[in-house]
Amino acid sequence: xxxxxKEDWELYSQETNQETLPARxxxxxxxxxxxxxxxxxxxxxxxAIAILFTVQSEAIIRxxxxxxxxxxxxxxxxxxxxxxxxxxxxxKSPQRIQQIATSELGMVIPRNIYYAVSEPKSSAKVPxxxxxxxxxxxxxxxxxxxxxxxxxx
Numbered sequence: 363x364x365x366x367x368k369e370d371w372e373l374y375s376q377e378t379n380q381e382t383l384p385a386r387x388x389x390x391x392x393x394x395x396x397x398x399x400x401x402x403x404x405x406x407x408x409x410a411i412a413i414l415f416t417v418q419s420e421a422i423i424r425x426x427x428x429x430x431x432x433x434x435x436x437x438x439x440x441x442x443x444x445x446x447x448x449x450x451x452x453x454k455s456p457q458r459i460q461q462i463a464t465s466e467l468g469m470v471i472p473r474n475i476y477y478a479v480s481e482p483k484s485s486a487k488v489p490x491x492x493x494x495x496x497x498x499x500x501x502x503x504x505x506x507x508x509x510x511x512x513x514x515x
Contacts, residue, residue: 452458463469 464471
């Protein structure tokens with residue numbers, strides 16, 4: 363009885379295989395080459411777009427890093443510049459120059475200091491003659507004031 367079932371099963375499986383075989387042949391006759399080419403081109407375009415996007419992002423990120431490095435270098439240089447300006451101010455100080463002049467060069471501070479003063483010449487002032495008496499000075503001042511007043515009228 364088991365042998366009979368096995369034979370029946372083999373016959374049944376052969377019949378089903380023969381019925382389904384032509385159906386498979388109908389669907390797999392010839393692959394659609396144009397559809398495959400379109401799909402392949404689409405995949406290549408998407409890959410190229412992804413690569414371009416990645417390269418562009420990398421360039422932007424690299425520029426950002428360079429900008430941060432440049433700003434840090436600028437801050438460092440500005441700090442160094444301020445320190446150098448401070449050193450210059452210290453080196454130019456009169457106390458330091460005087461100390462070097464007296465201790466290293468053997469110079470001495472003078473006791474008498476002479477200087478010249480030049481007064482600017484102005485044409486508006488009338489020269490006043492200096493005299494010994496106070497009354498003469500007052501008279502000259504009044505005369506000069508009258509002369510000034512008459513010029514403005």
